[in-house]
Amino acid sequence: MSTITTEELAETTLLRFATAGSVDDGKSTLVGRLLHDSKSVLTDQLEAVERVSASRGQEAPDLALLTDGLRAEREQGITIDVAYRYFATPLRRFILADTPGHVQYTRNMVTGASTAELTVILVDARNGVVEQTRRHAAIAALLRVPHVVLAVNKMDLVGYEEKVFAAIAEEFTAYATELGVPEVTAIPISALVGDNVVEPSANMDWYGGPTVLEHLETVPVSHDLSHCHARLPVQYVIRPQNADHPDYRGYAGQIAAGSFRVGESVTVLPSGRASKISGIDLLGEPVDVAWTTQSVTLLLEDDIDISRGDLIVPSKDAPATTQDIEATVCHVADAPLTVGHRVLLKHGTRTVKAIVKDIPSRLTLDDLSLHPHPGQLVANDIGRVKVRTAEPLPVDSYADSRRTGSFILIDPNDGQTLTAGMVGESFAAPEPVKDESEDDGWDF
Structure with missing residues (x-):
């Protein structure tokens, strides 16, 4: 397999994406095909899959086994938990969440897609858009996943008919648009054969769009939250017993959004008390500025009562x-x-x-x-x-x-x-009625 140098990897962008679809739509096979055809599978992993496939009497390796890692999943032949996979190509690094398709495990998709920038929703070309497809589209819309790929799978089982693909793509796109999904890219594929997954299909010359991997490598990545409203949820108050710094009091946490600078005026919520940042420690070293996803310790000019659960925000941009x-x-x-x-x-x-x-x-x-x-x-x-x-x-x-x-x-x-x-997310629900349940001590 081809290798990527450390320098090349450091220069690539990161895309977090999730897969979803109904049972037997081929999600795990698609993920396995992506890993296999992009040469992201280690030799011993592939050999293990080949052995298990051969023991079942299968002539070709069952690539779904590359993601269905739990014994219960292999025995049932379905994905029952979110499987995370990490791989890279020369153009981009990927964190993939393969989510279950059974309606019983729909809730797992919320976990898998909560941090995703793109969701691949699979549809069996023989069945078209079903209730679970609509459910996954609704969740993607609610979670504000900016990019949705509709992968119409098993095109080989419908004779690679363009009209079948076109009808499914039109129905799904109309539904997703009504939900508020900003972008839908429809791609006809056969995960089992490999059509339009990594390599273009010779069986669908009527399709001129990107393959799944090509789209994943080129879709714009906009998960930079450094320009959003700055927020630091306090995880821990640091008071080291150090003779050199007897008055040290730091407020540690991971920056959820935005950036903080030394000298900036901040407010602590929910108390509403204000101060200024006198210092920022990052990995034990002082810095002038820190931004999203960095774990830092903020030091303030004033001695304020702050504890775990408080939120530090810029005073000029404090939420209600x-x-x-x-x-x-x-x-x-x-x-x-x-x-x-x-x-x-x-x-x-x-x-x-x-x-x-x-x-x-x-x-x-x-x-x-x-x-x-x-x-x-x-x-x-x-x-x-x-x-x-x-x-x-x-x-x-x-x-x-x-x-x-x-x-x-x-x-x-x-x-x-x-x-x-x-x-605040809404599907324009009707006005609520007043709750007249009895007071039970929790009625705040």
Whole structure:
């Protein structure tokens, strides 16, 4: 296989992308084909796949085994967990999240696509757009994934007919556009044979667009958050017992967005107290500026009461704090989420008590209609919720920041994640009705 030097790798950009689709649409085979044909598979990995395939009586290697790493997945023949793979070409580095296709594991796609800049949604050319396709498109839209690739797979089983591809592409693009997906690129492929995955297909000369890999290598990457609203969720307050620096007090965390500079005026939320940055430590060394994803320690001019869960922001760009949060959510737990449900809400590094005041609507994926006031959300449902928190939180709109505009709801009894939420995202839900449930001590 060809190799990439360390210098070449350092100069390439990074693309995080996820795959999604219904069961047996060929996601794992597509990922395996990408890895195999781009020469990103180690010799011993390929030999292991060949041995397992031969033991099953298969003449050719089952490339799906390159991603279906769990024993249960191999036994069932389906992907049941998010499988992360890392590979590179001379043009770009990739972090790939292969998400499950079974409706039971739709919630796993939320995890896989939450940090993705591109989602590849597979469709079986024989079946066309199905409910699970629409569900995955809705999640991609909610998570504001900027690029969606529709990979119409198994074209070899429909005689490589252009009209089959065109009909599916037209239906999906219309649906995705209505959801607000900004860009859809449709590509006809056969992951099993390799048509239009890495190499152009000789069987579809009517298609003049890019292969899957070519598109992945050239799609614009815009995950630079350094120009967004600066946010530092405090993870830890550092007070070293050091005779040389007896008054040292630093506030450590990973910058969620934007950049901070020494001398900048900042505000600590939710308290609202202000100060100036007197120093920034990065990997034990002082720096003048730090930006998104760097883990740093900020030092302030004033002695302010700051603890884990607080948010440090520029004073000129501080978000409002609120106890009333309205958001679109994807419910991920088996137990339903109901009106009046007592939960814990985790936002950034802060966790507070909260109560579900209302569920204004649930999205019907077939026609994008809204079912008003369903009373509950069950596993894999997408809907609107109104939550009241015990303490004010500084939240951004998810449209402005995917990190500080998101939250999760947690069961306070066992710590299970119930729901993933995006603040302010909406499918134009109807006006909510007032919740008249009895006061149970959690009504903040």
